[in-house]
Amino acid sequence: xxxxxxxxxxxxxxxxxxxxxxxxxxxxxxxxxxxxxxxxxxxxxxxxxxxxxxxxxxxxxxxxxxxxxxxxxxxxxxxxxxxxxxxxxxxxxxxxxxxxxxxxxxxxxxxxxxxxxxxxxxxxxxxxxxxxxxxxxxxxxxxxxxxxxxxxxxxxxxxxxxxxxxxxxxxxxxxxxxxxxxxxxxxxxxx
Numbered sequence: 001x002x003x004x005x006x007x008x009x010x011x012x013x014x015x016x017x018x019x020x021x022x023x024x025x026x027x028x029x030x031x032x033x034x035x036x037x038x039x040x041x042x043x044x045x046x047x048x049x050x051x052x053x054x055x056x057x058x059x060x061x062x063x064x065x066x067x068x069x070x071x072x073x074x075x076x077x078x079x080x081x082x083x084x085x086x087x088x089x090x091x092x093x094x095x096x097x098x099x100x101x102x103x104x105x106x107x108x109x110x111x112x113x114x115x116x117x118x119x120x121x122x123x124x125x126x127x128x129x130x131x132x133x134x135x136x137x138x139x140x141x142x143x144x145x146x147x148x149x150x151x152x153x154x155x156x157x158x159x160x161x162x163x164x165x166x167x168x169x170x171x172x173x174x175x176x177x178x179x180x181x182x183x184x185x186x187x188x189x190x191x
Contacts, residue, residue, distance in 0.1 A: 003065050004182045005029040005096075007053070007086055008072035009046075010037045012142070013101055016175035017070055017182075018046060024179060031062050031086075053082035059089040066090055068182040072101040075114045083121045087128060097131040099181045101174070104138050133181050141170040 004021060008014035009030035021028045022045050029047045032038055038048050049062035053073060063069065069090050071083050083100070090096050102122060105115030122134050147157045159166075180186045 002026065002183055003029065003067045004069070005031060005049075005062055005066050005090075006070045007031040008070070008074075008101075010039075011072060011074070012140070012171055013072050013174055013178070014070065015039075016171045017178045018042065020172075020175040020179040021182070022046070024183070026183065029062055029066075031059075053085055054078070056085045056089060059086055060093075063090040063093050063096070066093065066096040068097040068099065068184070070099045070101070070178055070182060075103075075117070077113070077117070079114075079117045080120045080124065084124050087121075087125050087130070091128045091130055095130055097133075097181070097184070098125055098128075099178055100125060100132065100134050101178075102134050102136045104136075106134075106136050135174065135177065137169045137174055139166045139168045140174075141168050144168075 004026065006014050006018050006028050009018050010032055018028055018030060027045060027047060029049060030038065030042070031049050031051050033050065033052050035048060035050050038046070051058035051062055063086070071086055073079060073083060076082065087098055090098065100122065102118035103114060105112035106118040106122070107115055108119045108123070110116045110119065125132050144157065151157050
């Protein structure tokens with residue numbers, strides 16, 4: 001049986017990944033800060049662990065015996081430390097595959113703070129020597145929902161990116177790719 005942990009399980013991407021894994025007959029582990037946030041529909045279909053990315057000792061049990069780990073969390077100035085705590089805890093228990101969701105403008109010299117944080121975290125994960133894949137979705141199709149009222153009213157979708165091309169992706173497609181990576185159905189970036 002493949003042991004998979006989804007960190008950020010109740011967020012937009014994490015919950016879609018959990019649903020995808022469940023639909024494939026997999027009972028993933030989920031890491032949550034609040035046990036009350038685990039959806040009732042997941043009862044008996046996931047193994048829940050309460051932990052906090054700011055509290056490394058709380059991460060030891062969820063990562064024990066893992067085959068793969070999804071790391072996704074909200075953008076936060078402490079993201080490098082938080083995600084590093086989880087990746088480091090996983091590395092201490094074996095050699096799980098890490099799938100990390102990064103995002104827009106990921107580069108060490110990015111003018112976007114979150115882009116630098118993602119790049120720094122990716123570098124830290126690479127230094128651990130574990131198998132990994134970094135996914136960098138730029139724009140979720142679901143974000144267009146915020147434009148629906150004005151698009152209906154004016155017939156125009158407005159954006160703060162001017163004439164720039166944006167690669168949009170549906171969260172469900174991200175979840176499908178994550179599930180394939182986490183289960184080993186497709187090769188990882190550094191294999």
